[in-house]
Amino acid sequence: MKKHVMLRLGKYLLQYKWFVMLVAVLSIASNLLNLVGPMLSGYAVDAVKPGQGAVDFGTVFYYAAWMAGLYAGASLLTYLLTAVMLHITRKVVYAMRRDVFARLMELPAGYFDTRQVGDIISRISYDIDTVNTSLSSDLITLLSSAITVIGSFVMMLLISPVLVLVFVVTVPASLLLTKKLTGITRPLFRARSRELGELNGFIEEKMTGQKTLKAYGQEENTIGKFQEKNTEAVNAYYHADYMGSMVGPSVNLINNISLTLVTVFGSLQYLKGAISLGNISSFVLYSRKFSGPINEAANIISDFQSALAAAERIFRLLDEAPEKPDLPEAEILQEAQGDVDIKDVSFGYTPDKEILHHVSLHAPRGKLVAIVGPTGAGKTTLINLLMRFYDVNQGEIRVDGREIRSLTRDSLRRSYAMVLQDTWLFYGTIAENISYGSETASREDVVRAAKAARIHDYIMSLPKGYDTILSDDGTNISKGQKQMLTIARAMLLDAHMLILDEATSNVDTRTELQIQEAMRNLMRDKTCFVIAHRLSTIRNADLILVVRDGDIIEMGTHESLLEKKGFYHQLYRAQFE
Amino acid sequence: MRRIMYYVKPYMGGMLIGLVIKVLATLCELFLPRALAYIVDEVIPRRSVGQVLAWGGVMLLASLLAWRGNIVANRRASKVARDATESIRLDLFTKISYLSSRQAEGFTMPSLISRATTDTYNIHQMLGMMQRLGVRAPIMLLGGVIITLTMDPVLTLTLVAMMPFIAVMIWQVTKRGVPMYRKVQEAADRFVRQVREAVTGIRVIKALSRTEYEKKKFAAINEEVVVKDQKAGMVMSLMNPLMNLLLNLGLVLVILIGAWRVNEGLSSPGTIIAFLSYVTLILNAILFLSRMFMIYSKASASAARVTEILDAPEDLTRQETAEDGRSCGNSRQDGNLPQIVFDHVSFSYSGGSPDVWEICFELEKGETLGIIGGTGAGKSTLIQLMMRFYDVTEGRILLEGKDIRSWDKQELRKKFGAAFQNDVIFEDSIAENISFGRNLSREEILEAVHLAQADTFVQEKGLDAKLAIKGADLSGGQKQRLLIARALAGKPDILVLDDSSSALDYRTDARLRQAIAGHFSETTKIIVAQRVSSILNADLILVMDGGRVIAKGRHEELLKNCEIYREISRSQMEVSE
Secondary structure, three states, X not given: OHHHHHHHHHHHHHOOHHHHHHHHHHHHHHHHHHHHHHHHHHHHHHHOOOOOOOOOHHHHHHHHHHHHHHHHHHHHHHHHHHHHHHHHHHHHHHHHHHHHHHHHHHOOHHHHHOOOHHHHHHHHHHHHHHXXXXXHHHHHHHHHHHHHHHHHHHHHHHHOHHHHHHHHHHHHHHHHHHHHHHHHHHHHHHHHHHHHHHHHHHHHHHHHOHHHHHHOOOHXXXXXXXXXXXXXXXXXXXXXXXXXXXXXXXXXXXXXXXXXXXXXXXXXXXXXXXXXXXXXXHHHHHHHHHHHHHHXXXXXXXXXXXXXXHHHHHHHHHOOOOOOOOOOOOEOOOOOOOOEEEEEEEEOOEOOEOOEEEEEEEEOOXXXXXXXXXXXXXHHHHHHHHXXXXXXXXXXXXXXXXXXXXXXHHHHHHOEEEEOOOOOOOOEEHHHHHHOOOOOOOHHHHHHHHHHOOOHHHHHHOOOHHHOEEOHHHOOOOHHHHHHHHHHHHHOOOOOEEEEEOOOOOOOHHHHHHHHHHHHHHHOOOEEEEEOOOHHHHOOOOEEEXXXXXXXXXXXXXXXXXXXXXXXXXXXXXXXX | OHHHHHHHHHHHHHHHHHHHHHHHHHHHHXXXXXXXXXXXXXXXXXXXXXXXXXXXXXXXXXXXXXHHHHHHHHXXXXXXXXXXXXXXXXXXXXXXXXOOXXXXXXXXXXXXXXXXXXXXHHHHHHHHHHHHHHHHHHHHHHHHHHHHHHHOHHHHHHHHOOHHHHHHHHHHHHHHHHHHHHHHHHXXXXXXXXXXXXXXXXXXXXXXXXXXXXXXXXXXXXXXHHHHHHHHHHHHOOHHHHHHHHHHHHHHHHHHHHHHHHHHOOOOHHHHHHHHHHHHHHHHHHHHHHHHHHHHHHHHHHHHHHHHHHOOOOOOOOOOOXXXXXXXXXXXXXXXXXXXXXXXXXXXXXXXXXXXXXXXXXXXOOOEEEEEEOOXXXXXXXXXXXOOOOOOOEEEEEEOOEEHHHOOHHHHHHOEEEEOOOOOOOXXXXXXXXXXXXXXXXXXXXXXXXXXXXXXHHHHHOOOOEOOHHHOOOOHHHHHHHHHHHHHHOOOOEEEEEXXXXXXXHHHHHHHHHHHHHHOOOOEEEEEOOOHXXXXXXXXXXXXXXXXXXXXXXXXXXXXXXXXXXXXXXXXXHHHO
16 A cells, blocks of 8 residues: 555656656755865865965965855755745645545545545645645655765775675664554554544534534533544544654664764774774764765654655545446437436435335426425435436436436536525625526526525625625525525526425425416426425426335325325325314 | 743643753764764774773663663653643634634634644644754754854854844744745635535535536635745745855855964864864754744744634623613513513624614513514524524513523523524434433433434434434434424423424424424423414414514414415415315
């Protein structure tokens, strides 16, 4: 999994391979310039001859000027390097977020019933941020470390191949140690990302339900539960840190041991006459240079680990199966006439629990089909299947004689207009919210729809009218008003099939009566599926289906069903009890 | 930032111990090169293998001490960071939980969420890093400066002369960087909002085939965040190269002045060489410091956002108010205090024109109040005022004869059991969603389930079945019955049902009404409804329109006197003819 994650991260980077190359070149160049500095200072100091008046000021000034220039150059290069790196990470982060969001949009609607919004937000913001931080700083460190390590190793080999043998022991030792430690810490970092995601989910959920919590005086209880989650999250962070903070000092230890070994063996070699004192000192200098970057690399390993754990969460989301793609031969449903035929359909959200059993029904073009029945009987499920939020387990659904799985989802869904009980409005102006779904609608169209939905007067009573911004969750708009806005939205759609799922349940009946004409206009010439509890709404339906426990138990017109004195009759009488 | 430091204070003692350990460990490490020099200079000439090995042993010991000390110190640092973050986050969440609805709307939901999550992570990260990096760097800096002072004070002063420039540079860069990070966080708020909206509205988005549009919308905010982040990064990463440059220029100055001093016979070239090597040490220390400033800037932007909430004034405080007030007339003579009195209440959400005007009514204990009226007439607003989610703009509300502003908020809300229009089901078991932290017994829960007509589906799922997020696995009617069960379960003094049975079929609704009438005769009931049948038997019915009560009385009276009520009633009853 880890290698896999690195590979995929690498792929994101490689899209900007020219920039990555530039980073490599810049970092080599700035490292070299930094190495040249001390050399020049050596020359300058050489010109400082001991004794009064013996200093060769010309040479000193000459090299000092060079040094100043070089350091300025090195600083400039370093800045350029960071700038390029920032550019790359910006692109990578952008691309990752784009991909995650795109995947979110393609996932089946049911995915979101089992994931807290907060956890999803945590992945797309916190986790990607973590990857970002690690990329922008750690990558440069690793790169320049590699350059120095290779250089020093070559120099050491040249000085004393025998002493390099020390590293044959210590380098594998530090590699093994790092590997072992990362093996231990990886699950810890994973847990840390996961716990933070859960904490986010918790916070988001509780904040959404804040009024309810207040109403029941549950602030303290919620804070208590929050404290548990909070403790879990900070502890997960701490545990990862606890083990992670061992890596740096441990690698350091091995390096210090190797320094000790070099000193002892070097001294012994010198005593044997194999090498000179000068050799020992420069070997030690280079071994310091050699281990320094390894140290630093070890220190950022924990950063790197948390980035990997975060990346894993991102990729896991990206790997979620999207809605099954349209069949390659899928056709685009154009100008659907709206003849809907459901044949022997069975369906359950989970394999072990079937919600609909062998349901069949035919809704000819332009007819009004009403679905009634006790709550929880499977009415909304039927709508989910019509819109292909889910695919049937058995049987088939045809629109204009064509099996809906042979059509593109996009075109199928576009042929429906839909008003749901759970209204959804977004942050934006009222006009934008109404015209959502029909890009071409003009302001006049919007106003006309709003008038038809009897919401125009209310909108005009607001100081900014149609340009009023609906803020988060549309706080100060009543649910009925929200429903009327969504009805106006549906009125702008040019679809031949209409789904109304408790569309007016929170609109008062007087207003409902007023918009009935508009609703009739909306429904004219369209095949309509209406779910409603107010039987007055559906009295005029061409076909009423009575659904109970996933079966259609009665079917007919209002009059015929009343005459039958069956379940519908009971439901109907209940209104007046 | 000062506010955040306040949270670190309790751990100062532990932090100091950690600091001391870290100092000792660092000294152990610094000892190693000294030991090496000693071996090369003093031990080797003695040609004693035993002594070489002995000194090797000492070095090994120092390495081990450094290892242990660093790990212990790092862990202490992680612990302090954990504990401080835990209490910061807890206090923040607590404060957020007690924010008034108006305050919460002011901050906006996405912003509150990201402050409680991303911003506290930033602080956590900073607290850990500062302790780990913050010790080593100053020790090296201080150590370096002290050693160089003993070598050549004049040269040291040359170097110290660069410090003011560095300080000004750090100050300037941070001054510009912090506000930029603040902007990044603000953009991140909008980013969170967009993701949250898209996830909650996924069904509508898919139904309208607007996924491509949402992707484009997301691309814009995504771009905004990364660009702002990059800009802030570009400013902050000036620090490192500039600091490097300033210090290196100081180095050149040291060489020039050193050359002059050698020329005057005041110093020796050897001193300059040694001096230069220590300058490298100081340089490294300063580099660490610059990295710290970067993290600090980011965290201090976050700290400011967190502090802003922590410092928000307490809203809706308890007030002692004058007892007298205008009476609403028709006061009863029997001496019993009415349970609830609305005394000329007006209220406006925005501070502009009132959303409800001059509301007046009285309600005895055990009576039923029905509120009916058009969409957006202000029905729910009355409920929100009664439970003190907002304070009235004018007039007063009395509960048991006391102004609700003089009640303890918790005590006040304990009187209520409420099911709202946009109420929330949490990701928890059915039992816990009903009991809702009130530790109700199994029997009480089951009774509430029974009265709320929820037996069938609750039994089918089981009381301890975990519900999907936001109750996604329940139908609209099932959700409402669960919410009603929640309201009934606590046997409240006042039961509030705000349009909370709209998704129930008439039969269930009728049974529910009977159950409530039978079992809650002592309870004052406030029912907001669309259906006349729901409030038919209420002791007092308020007919609302445009924020005013246009008529009040019993069903029969209203039928006689109120045109609008007659209309509403007719619109629902005509089917029964």
